[in-house]
Each structure stands twice: as C-alpha cells, then as structure tokens.
Amino acid sequence: MVAQVLPYVPRAVVGRVSARYIAGEALQDALATVRALNESGASATVDVLGEFVTALDEAAAARREYLALLEGLAVQQLDAQVSVKPTQLGLKLDPAACLSHFRALVQRARELGTLVTLDMEDSSCTDATLELYRTLRRDSPQVSAVLQARLRRSGADLEALLPLQPSVRICKGIYVEPGAIAFQDREEIRRNFLALVERLLRGGGFVGIATHDDVLIERSRALVHQLGVERDRYEFQMLLGVREDRRRRLRAAGYPLRVYVPFGSHWYAYSIRRLKENPAIAGHVLRSLFERR
Numbered sequence: 654m655v656a657q658v659l660p661y662v663p664r665a666v667v668g669r670v671s672a673r674y675i676a677g678e679a680l681q682d683a684l685a686t687v688r689a690l691n692e693s694g695a696s697a698t699v700d701v702l703g704e705f706v707t708a709l710d711e712a713a714a715a716r717r718e719y720l721a722l723l724e725g726l727a728v729q730q731l732d733a734q735v736s737v738k739p740t741q742l743g744l745k746l747d748p749a750a751c752l753s754h755f756r757a758l759v760q761r762a763r764e765l766g767t768l769v770t771l772d773m774e775d776s777s778c779t780d781a782t783l784e785l786y787r788t789l790r791r792d793s794p795q796v797s798a799v800l801q802a803r804l805r806r807s808g809a810d811l812e813a814l815l816p817l818q819p820s821v822r823i824c825k826g827i828y829v830e831p832g833a834i835a836f837q838d839r840e841e842i843r844r845n846f847l848a849l850v851e852r853l854l855r856g857g858g859f860v861g862i863a864t865h866d867d868v869l870i871e872r873s874r875a876l877v878h879q880l881g882v883e884r885d886r887y888e889f890q891m892l893l894g895v896r897e898d899r900r901r902r903l904r905a906a907g908y909p910l911r912v913y914v915p916f917g918s919h920w921y922a923y924s925i926r927r928l929k930e931n932p933a934i935a936g937h938v939l940r941s942l943f944e945r946r
Contacts, residue, residue, distance in 0.1 A: 687732075698770060700914065704741045787814070787817065808849065815857070820858065890913060
C-alpha cells in the first residue's frame with residue numbers, strides 16, 4: 654500500500670523517508686557516508702543514481718561522474734568500490750559506446766586497486782549485461798557481476814561464468830518478472846539464492862551475499878562455516894539505512910560486510926521506482942524509521 658501511494662506523496666516527504674538510505678546529492682555527501690561506514694568496520698559500494706539514459710551525452714556524463722567518484726575514493730583512501738547500471742552508460746542506446754565507457758572505468762579501477770560491479774537490471778538487459786561482463790573480465794579481474802535468485806536462468810548463467818573465477822553479487826532481485834522466467838514463491842527464491850551462493854563458494858569464485866532476509870543470512874552463515882570458506886572469498890552486503898541492527902550484529906560477529914551507498918541528483922526517481930518495484934524495501938525502510946539505533 655505504501656509503495657503504491659508514494660507517487661502521490663509530496664517530494665519533501667519522500668525526501669525525508671529516502672534520506673535514510675540515500676547518501677545525498679553530492680559526491681562529498683557520498684564520501685562522508687563511506688568514511689563513516691569505514692569507521693564502523695564496514696566496506697562500501699557506491700552507486701551514482703541514474704539508469705536508462707535517453708541520450709549518449711548522458712552516458713558520457715555518467716562516465717565522468719564515476720571517474721570523479723573513483724578519484725575521490727582513492728584520494729581519501731576509503732574502502733569502497735563502485736556499482737554501475739549498464740543502461741546508465743548507454744547499453745540500450747549503443748552497446749559499443751557502453752563497453753568503451755566501462756573499459757575506462759575498469760581500467761581506472763585497476764590502477765587504483767578497486768573494483769567495478771555491473772549492476773543487473775530487468776530481464777531485458779540480462780544477456781547483454783552478462784556478455785559485457787565476460788568481455789570486461791577477460792581484460793581485467795577488477796570487475797564483478799550480479800545474478801538475481803528470482804530468475805530461473807541464474808543457475809545456468811552462473812555455471813557459464815564459473816570458468817572465469819568470477820566475483821558475483823547474489824541478490825533476490827527487485828524486478829517484477831513473469832512466472833515463465835522468474836520464481837514467484839518466496840521459498841523458491843530462497844532455495845535458488847542459497848543454491849547460487851553454495852555453487853559459487855564451491856566453484857572457487859567470490860560471493861557477495863546481498864540480502865536483508867534473516868533466513869538467508871543464517872543459512873548463508875551456516876554454509877560458510879560448513880564449507881570452511883576463508884573471509885576473503887565472501888562478504889555480506891546490505892543497503893544503506895536498512896536493517897542497521899542486523900548489520901551491526903554481523904560486524905560484531907566478525908563477518909565481512911559491505912554497504913550499498915546510492916547518491917546523486919536522481920534520488921527522487923530512484924526512490925519512487927524502487928519502492929514501487931519492491932514493496933518489501935518500503936517495509937524495510939518504514940520499519941527502520943522506528944528501530945532503535
């Protein structure tokens with residue numbers, strides 16, 4: 654209900670709700686947030702908000718923003734990576750230009766000793782995004798992919814990536830997709846999520862366990878211990894401002910943790926779109942407003 658009503662809520666109200674899980678509009682806002690996370694013992698992945706650009710000059714501008722972000726993180730010696738949506742760099746407009754933009758980012762990330770993650774968007778982008786990842790991964794290890802447990806194809810996609818010894822973020826997936834290509838039942842999604850995590854751990858890759866689901870967190874912890882996985886082969890990942898209590902407990906227990914930090918001028922569109930696409934995030938955010946810090 655909250656997710657459906659949000660488009661009619663005043664922008665200022667949406668801003669107050671979203672301020673908890675968006676770092677701000679400016680680069681310095683994001684850097685300050687990352688610094689605070691680092692001081693608390695967490696790493697970060699930073700996302701410049703924006704996607705599905707409609708002109709190539711917008712894609713070029715996004716590339717410049719990400720290069721400035723990489724430089725800012727390096728200058729301040731922050732423990733952070735960057736996460737980029739391929740459509741933000743023009744995937745739907747000009748795949749060759751998109752690849753060129755990503756190559757520039759990955760090259761700079763390699764020089765600075767950090768990493769670029771290709772965010773996974775809706776199913777219309779899956780094939781092109783994975784092909785983009787494979788091309789970039791052949792050039793450099795400083796690149797990571799994302800697979801969504803909601804999609805039925807993700808198991809086969811992971812098998813195809815394993816020879817590359819990939820770094821992969823496993824998430825449930827926020828996009829509403831038809832039953833023919835996506836699991837609809839919560840338990841089916843959970844089973845696939847854990848199967849993907851286990852296969853990646855057994856297959857020699859690095860896994861980002863991206864979830865706020867207590868069931869998945871506990872079962873993933875059990876898997877890590879059962880398989881004797883070293884700390885440099887996995888990490889838990891959570892959204893900024895969501896389940897902060899859970900985040901603190903994971904860190905206190907000694908688990909590696911990374912927090913996803915979005916920022917930028919497109920915060921309003923991002924907030925409305927994400928909350929509409931996944932009412933569960935709306936629930937997490939509203940619950941967070943009443944949690945004790």
